[in-house]
Amino acid sequence: MTQYQGYLLDLDGTMYRGDEVLPGGADLVRRLVEAGIPYRFITNNSSKTPEEAADKLTQMGIAAAADHVITSSMAAADYLLRRHGTVRVFAVGERGLFHALTRAGHQLTEDRPDVVVIGIDREITYEKLAAACLFIRDGAAFIVTNADKAIPTERGLMPGNGALAAAVETSTGQAPVVIGKPEEPLTTTAMASLNLPKEQVVLVGDNYDTDISAGFAAGIDTLMVLTGLTSREELTQKQQQPDYVVDDLTEWEVVT
Incomplete structure (x- = not known):
């Protein structure tokens, strides 16, 4: 298993489902904090501010501050500035x-x-x-x-x-x-925030067509977690496979 220096984490279906914390999500973030490994939550949801998204995570027991969150709205604003x-x-x-x-x-x-x-x-x-x-x-x-x-x-x-x-x-x-996943601008903004080479980053998500495909497009390793939209059966039908697949995030080991 590769030692990653940064993590991009999807939210809905990966960290939580509605108001329910999914298995291993909070613990994964805790292990990243303890190891000093930077992470960003990336979401296609454009409706919330980063402060609001971080507040929801914090209330669920998931360590988050506003600067951990990259939304598609933030990436749109960044894209316009760059272009x-x-x-x-x-x-x-x-x-x-x-x-x-x-x-x-x-x-x-x-x-x-x-x-x-x-x-x-x-x-x-x-x-x-x-x-x-x-x-x-x-x-x-x-x-x-x-x-x-x-x-x-x-x-x-x-x-x-x-x-x-x-x-x-x-x-x-x-x-x-x-702007949002699976297109590149959202991951581009998130990667700039991490300031790490793409070889040192893994993208974690539950939706093959948005999360995992975004990793493919950006050249980032991918971890598929089967707690959300894409089932194992659906995944077997895909031509390009993620680098790792777990039933839930309790199975993932943070290598330091």
């Missing part, structure tokens, strides 16, 4: 997205934006989608925090950000730049 500098943004989303964009120095506007950024918005309206379409047709760049078509809730699978973005893409004919 365009500070820009005028029309943002469709929730608190986490607005917080990340303004903290990075971007200006939120409803008048002639340079960029339209769409994150999950559980108070979406036709007018918000219409405005996004008009701005994109007028030349604004089109960014989405993530392309998840559905999100798990207590009520079942609900429309995800990918469903909202699809309406805008269908109307405008313009495909967006996707």
